[in-house]
Amino acid sequence: MMVDTVIIGGGIAGLSLASEFADCRGSGEGITLVEAETALAHHTSSRSAQQLIPSYGPEPVLELTRLTIPALVKPTRAAPVPLAWPSPFVVAGSPADVASMTVPGLRALWSEELFEYCPELAGNPERYSAAIIDDSAVRTNATALVEWHRQRAEQAGVRILTGAKVTAAKPSDDGTWALTVGDDQLIAHTVVNAAGAWADHVAELFGAVPQQLQPLRRTAALVSLSEPLGATHPMVDDAGSGWYYRPDEDGAMISWGEAEPSPACDAQPRPNAIDDLIATVERETSLTVTGVRKAWTGLRTEAPSGVPICGWDPQVSNFLWLAGQGGYGFQTSSAMARAATDLLVDGRIEDWLSADTAAALQPQPIST
Ligand SMILES: Cc1cc2nc3c(=O)[nH]c(=O)nc-3n(C[C@H](O)[C@H](O)[C@H](O)COP(=O)(O)OP(=O)(O)OC[C@H]3O[C@@H](n4cnc5c(N)ncnc54)[C@H](O)[C@@H]3O)c2cc1C
Known part of the structure; x- marks a missing residue:
């Protein structure tokens, strides 16, 4: 099957990108999210403290957190239950x-x-x-947030596959990727690596140099x-x-x-x-x-810098990193999804994010 974009990883990073990207394009057609486990958010995204703390983390994380909190406290699309509320x-x-x-x-x-x-x-x-x-810290409901993103993505037409582990990838002459996902093959123009603790392993499948996560x-x-x-x-x-x-x-x-x-x-x-x-x-x-x-x-x-990674791989084509969120994956999730969406849509992060933070998110050209 041929798709535009494959997002690898069904945690908060992959799911928030799936819903944001589909929303921005006005449709999720051509976007597939693949998750190795049979349930979404089985790993770190169901194991957090669910706190969003604007004073916690290095400067780029603080900016991403300041941008994420309002998006969850007052989401532009109605949520069935509160996604975030004050919690000092x-x-x-x-x-x-x-x-x-x-x-x-x-x-x-x-x-x-x-x-x-x-x-x-x-x-x-x-x-x-x-x-x-x-006093400005908030708590989120991780289960509700993950479910909200899943529903938004699927309603927009994103295909979400669980029990779908990516085990191999091959570049084709026309610039697409051929992925082995379980027993199936997927051909994709663009791949997003949102594989959490496995992001460096996934990168190696695509011939990208690991970011030393x-x-x-x-x-x-x-x-x-x-x-x-x-x-x-x-x-x-x-x-x-x-x-x-x-x-x-x-x-x-x-x-x-x-x-x-x-x-x-x-x-x-x-x-x-x-x-x-x-x-x-x-x-x-x-x-x-x-x-x-x-x-x-x-x-x-x-990542070694302690700053999350959101950017195109410096050596491998059509391979976007969305990884290394450390202890900030929820508090930076909306802003990280928006940054990744900008990169997928326009090739660059627009100026709603400071140039310093956008630069700090870029994957590093690490030599082997
Ligand atoms: C105890 C604890 C407390 C925390 N507290 C907070 C907090 O208060 N606030 C906060 O913001 N953050 C907190 N965090 C951090 C936060 O939980 C993480 O940053 C976030 O969940 C990471 O999300 P993710 O989507 O990147 O990773 P994950 O949720 O791990 O998702 C990655 C997914 O990729 C899948 N995958 C891997 N390889 C493949 C493959 N080859 N094919 C297909 N799928 C694959 C995995 O199965 C996994 O489901 C905490 C973490 C812990 C452990």
């Missing part, structure tokens, strides 16, 4: 640890204010003697609490060691906040990781965990 982010710890995480736009909290927001820290005033808050493990759990935090409770990050928690229904999501190198795989929590995390949360706060509902590990995949 607090960093608390010693003055030195908190100062090392301060960026412009964050407000310092006095102790009394911190303990009003987070009464569970009040019993540990020596550890939590300083704090900052980002590094998947990094992060483990988290949803736990029940003896006393609910309340829906308006902020997300709290321990500045000294990076573990964090935020409210989730009548319990909390907790995470180590670690970044441990891993090969691309279906990562799983290590034995005792969640027990040790619960012990830490209970030691440093007055929270009492009464049960674990779900535990998981996901891979945040970063």
